[in-house]
Amino acid sequence: MVKVLLWGSLRQAADGLTEVEVDAGTFKALLDRLAEAYPGLEPQIRRGVSLSLNGVIYREAWFTEIPPDAEVVLMPYMTGG
Amino acid sequence: MKSIPVSTTINGDPYEFLCAPDETLLDVLRNRLGLTGAKxxxxxxxxGACSVTLNGRLVCSCLVLGAEAGGAxxxxxxxxxxxxxxxxLQRHFIDGAALQCGVCTPGILVAAKALLDKNPDPTDEELRYWLAxxxxxxxxxxxxxxxVQAAAAEMRGA
Amino acid sequence: MAFDEYQKREFKQVGKRVRRPDGVDKVTGRAMYGADATAPGMLWARILRSPHAHARIRSIDTSAAMALKGVRAVLTGADLPDQEDVFIRDVQNNCMAKDKVLYDGHAVAAVAAVDIATAKAALKLIKVDYEILPHVTDVDKAMAPGAPVVLDGRSLESVPAGMSANVTEHAEFGHGDLGAGFAKADMVLERSYKTPTAHQGYIEPHAALASVTSDGKAELWCCTQGQFYVRTLCAAIMGMEASQLRVTASEIGGGFGGKTTVFIEPVALALARKAGRPVKLVMNRDEVFRATGPTVHSSMDVKIGMTKDGRITAAEAKLRYSGGAFPSGTHSFGAQAAFAAYDLAAVRSYSWNVLTNRPKEAAYRAPGAPQAIYAVEATIDELCQHFGLDPLDVRLKNAARKGTKSSYGPTFPDIGLVATLEAAKAHPHYSAPLEPGQGRGISCGFWFNFGGNSCVSLNINTDGTVGVTEGNPDIGGSRASISLMAAEELGIDYDRVRTIVADTSSLGYNDVTDGSRVTFAVGLATIKAARDAVRVMCERAAKIWGIDADAVEWKDGAAVPAGPNAGKFPPMTLAEIAAVSFETGGPIAGHHEVNVDGAGVSFGVHIVDIEVDKETGATKVLRYTVFQDAGKAVHPSYVEGQMQGGAVQGIGWALNEEYIYGEDGRLQNPTFLDYRVPVASDLPMIDTVILEIPNPGHPYGVRGVGETGIVPPLAAITNAVCRSAGVRMHELPMSPPRVLKALSA
Structure with missing residues (x-):
């Protein structure tokens, strides 16, 4: 199981939780499981999210492997100027 | 509006063109004569991106009419x-990384040269106000x- | 993809201050910018813009304009398709209004004619029947109950029920027990701030030259930060296939985020299709201010608790951002960045995006961060003053470092903030004496930085020179940096490499030049493309020598036999291998295509000395020093240039730049005379200190440097003004009239 930290305003879409657990070995699986377990998160995932894995931010990268005990944080999809 | 025939000298070369009475020198340079260095x-x-000199005077060519260029x-x-x-100046701008996007560079070079022609040894303050x-x-x-200061020093033989 | 790629090495090319390849073109006036291109048979286009902040378009009568001699096409929103995708619909409607105009300057019609004078005359013949609607241009007023609704039904599910329909998004970040944290503080300070809309102020207005043939093939030449993204947006709006639309990025006269989307490009294409002739469309400065993508404007509340020895016990920020007339996500970047510099046990930031009748915001250097960090850094400074603490010591005491749980969630890996703060503290500027009446301010800054999609093709020419083809417009010397990295990896001299920026038909997709990504991500792809070419060159040498490719390695620009059984052969240089490439299998090239992550976040610290003239309220910047981590400065001059340019844009934002709207909802200062960006005589030299703390995610340790520099000046100058003039300002810009008002209060 992977612990995923959500940002605060997603709480309402995840049964009031800001930390949820899903069974996933890659980012793609993680996003799919999240959307299945918490349908309220699905619109945000579809619009785009970034993921931080052990402090490094990824924007897409479906097949990035999530090692055991990794810190995974869901973040808004990032852009810059 | 009837076009005006104009004869002028640009960078030492003779030019003749027709322009509308309300057409700026900048539009003439860019759109009629293919001199798109002024922006x-x-x-x-x-x-100041459109800076040129007119009879030795630094001007914004967007504020000068093409018709005013006659005989100039x-x-x-x-x-x-x-x-x-x-x-x-051009060499020191490249060597000193004094440009990034470069779109203001033609105007700044023309303006800086106009200053150094009059004052070969400006203070930083004089230069900053001139380029304001x-x-x-x-x-x-x-x-x-x-x-600009490095170029000025070189030009003075310092 | 692993990010333990950085390997320490002695650089031979990287780090040199070489001449940029586009330098001569740019100092001689030869460089071709957006407005410098022409095409045979070209028409000139102009756009008719709304004089109203908010109105329904009842009808548009273009018949008289069409009938004018010399007019070849007239376009209105009705000519463009109905878009299903809501994002594309917003982009299209921003380029050309459909049913409603949403801000002063919103495009309502366009004309292509044989010359500019005819196009301008035709605009005057277009009759638009407007039903004027109530408007709102202020973020706080737009959030209030009963405010005029800019667009209805656009609130995302994250917006709490009961808010104004103008609130489109909401985000919250943070952790810990705020109440317990504030209870531990010796002082809890609550302050509110406002920042105005600022414009990127690039000197080159947007320009496009479009040609569409009757068999559906199109060419577009324009000044943009991302030709591939322009293609994506224009193809969607035009209903074209990407392969049929070739977009070429001209030299770009500044962007800073403002040229990351489209404004006139689809209009030029649509007119060109209608007219059956090439169309050139160039904005004037008034249009750039009124109808491109400036920043959000903001209204913010910050609450920070501190102990008397300078430990922050809890911190909270509420950020109300307006990104103009269409939904914007920039608020969430502000909320994430607000407290990123600090190691906090209890922290929360809340943000909202609010629609107003202003042009849709586009990115501007670290979008969303300068506002939030300004509010936080000014509040911290006020607490430092209250307790009589050194503001750098307080930052050091609370600084985020490796292992800190960041305010936006992730635990920080190696970051350079403490080293940057220590460099600032040790610098002579920080201890230099001040004259009476002068004030010194400091601030931290932060930006995320990104990588993104990058394609590089690297060709080994038969004469031993190298051509690099990449797809990102060069906005500040990146072709030089990319050539340096290619030369480094290949082991040849910089002068033998030339890098060009390709059009959309010549490479795979490249993300926009944004997020400080190009030297980092395109550089990484270049290094890998060079390694790919090196692999081929080693194979060729191995064939020539009749040994295994594994037994050849690349050293100092040449293939050399390696290992005990490789045999003894003299090294074969790149030029020697290239010279016989036709004989050994054909042309040699390397390429690499990747979506890069691992950019690594960026921190900066600025110190500024100023003096406020109490008679006029004018603030003079006396001394300025920027400290920032570049990972590895590939071309130090252009790294310094990014730091200096960012700082000065921030200085302008702090002191003078603002959009001023009248009661009528019209922009009152759409000129460089009245929207006053810093000029040479306003400024001192901008000193820079580049720190080089390698980014583990890049082979050479490179970190993006473009954006962070704009973040600290807003608070640094606010803090300095307070220490000079004795007044604490909570609104930007601190223009002379506002400072005078504060002084007399």
Missing amino acids: EGCGTGDC EITTIEGMADGDELHP GNLCRCTGYDKIIRA
Whole structure:
């Protein structure tokens, strides 16, 4: 199981939780499981999210492997100027 | 409106063109004569990207009418280098990384040369006030001031 | 993809202050910018813009304009398709209004004619029947109950029920027990701030030259930060296939985020299709201010608790951002960045995006961060003053470092903030004496930085020179940096490499030049493309020598036999291998295509000395020093240039730049005379200190440097003004009239 930290305003879409657990070995699986377990998160995932894995931010990268005990944080999809 | 025939000298070469009475010198240079080195950043004389000299005087070519160029001597950025030989200002701008996007560069070079022609040894303050009519949004002016001073020193033989 | 790629090495090319390849073109006036291109048979276009902040378009009568001699095409929103995708619909409607105009300057029609004078005359013949609607241009007023609704039904599910329909998004970040944290503080300070809309102020207005043939093939030449993204947006709006639309990025006269989307490009294409002739469309400065993508404007509340020895016990920020007339996500970047510099046990940031009748915000250097960090850094400074603490010591005491749980969630890996703060503290500027009446301010800054999609093709020419083809417009010397990295990896001299920026038909997709990504991500792809070419060159040498490719390695620009059984052969240089490439299998090239992550976040610290003239309220910047981590400065001059340019844009934002709207909802200062960006005589030299703390995610340790520099000046100058003039300002810009008002209060 992977612990995923959500940002605060997603709480309402995840049964009031800001930390949820899903069974996933890659980012793609993680996003799919999240959307299945918490349908309220699905619109945000579809619009785009970034993921931080052990402090490094990824924007897409479906097949990035999530090692055991990794810190995974869901973040808004990032852009810059 | 009837077009006006104009004969002028640009960078030492004779030019003849027809322009509308309300057409700016900048539009003439860019759209009729293919001299696109002068840029239009504002069209109101605030940014200096269109700087040229008219009879030795530094002007914003967006504030000058094409018809006013009759019989005048105009210099533009295209006339600054001597063939393949860059002017010291041009060389120091490249060597000193005094440009980033480069769109203000032609105007700043023309303006800086006009200053050095009159005052070969300006203080930083004199230079900064002289160039206050030439906006640069990339560099913060630091490297521009240094490059102009380096070129000025070289030109003075210092 | 692993990010333990950085390997320490002695650089031979990287780090040199070489001449940029586009330098001569740019100092001689030869460089071709957006407005410098022409095409045979070209028409000139102009756009008719709304004089109203908010109105329904009842009808548009273009018949008289069409009938004018010399007019070849007239376009209105009705000519463009109905878009299903809501994002594309917003982009299209921003380029050309459909049913409603949403801000002063919103495009309502366009004309292509044989010359500019005819196009302008035709605009005057277009009759638009407007039903004027109530408007709102202020973020706080737009959030209030009963405010005019800019667009209805656009609130995302994250917006709490009961808010104004103008609130489109909401985000919250943070952790810990705020109440307990504030209870531990010796002082809890609550302050509110406002920042104005600022414009990127690039000197080159947007320009496009479009040609569409009757068999559906199109060419577009324009000044943009991302030709591939322009293609994506224009193809969607035009209903074209990407392969049929070739977009070429001209030299770009500044962007800073403002040229990351489209404004006139689809209009030029649509007119060109209608007219059956090439169309050139160039904005004037008034249009750039009124109808491109400036920043959000903001209204913010910050609450920070501190102990008397300078430990922050809890911190909270509420950020109300307006990104103009269409939904914007920038608020969430502000909320994430607000407290990123600090190691906090209890922290929360809340943000909202609010629609107003202003042009849709586009990115501007670290979008969303300068506002939030300004509010936080000014509040911290006020607490430092209250307790009589050194503001750098307080930052050091609370600084985020490796292992800190960041305010936006992730635990920080190696970051350079403490080293940057220590460099600032040790610098002579920080201890230099001040004259009476002068004030010194400091601030931290932060930006995320990104990588993104990058394609590089690297060709080994038969004469031993190298051509690099990449797809990102060069906005500040990146072609030089990319050539340096290619030369480094290949082991040849910089002068033998030339890098060009390709059009959309010549490479795979490249993300926009944004997020400080190009030297980092395109550089990484270049290094890998060079390694790919090196692999081929080693194979060729191995064939020539009749040994295994594994037994050849690349050293100092040449293939050399390696290992005990490789045999003894003299090294074969790149030029020697290239010279016989036709004989050994054909042309040699390397390429690499990747979506890069691992950019690594960026911190900066600025110190500024100023003096406020109490008679006029004018603030003079006396001394300025920027400290920032570049990972590895590939071309130090252009790294310094980014730091200096960013700082000066921030200085302008702090002191003078603002959008001023009248009661009528019209922009009152759409000129460089009245929207005053810093000029040379406003400024001192901008000193820079580049720190080089390698980014583990890049082979050479490179970190993006473009954006962070704009963040600290807003608070640094606010803090300095307070220490010079004795007044604490809570609204930007601190223009002379506002400072005078504060002084007399």
